[in-house]
Amino acid sequence: MLTGKQKRYLRSLAHHLKPIFQVGKAGVNENLMTQVSEALEKRELIKVSILQNCFEDKDEVASELAAGTNSELVQLIGHTIVLYKESEENKQITLP
DSSP states (O other): OOOHHHHHHHHHHTTTTTOOEEEEEEEEEEEHHHHHHHHHHHHHHHEEEOOOOSSSOHHHHHHHHHHHHTTTTEETTEEEEEEEEOOOOOOOOOOO
């Protein structure tokens, strides 16, 4: 579980990132989960965009992605999700 200070630090790092995944009308599926997990292992911090044609609630999508990838939900703002997971091999981010 991340503290408020750690979340604030991660939000500042994620500010300049572009979303690398999009959740559309297919919603959250196994394929998306595995790709997001692999990206989190490489980058540790990613953004995911929720498209307007997604029928699921954005809060549900965010919690499903966080639970399915064993990552931490840093922020959900608008239709953008920021996820963090500490990498085992490519550790780049040191939390305060």
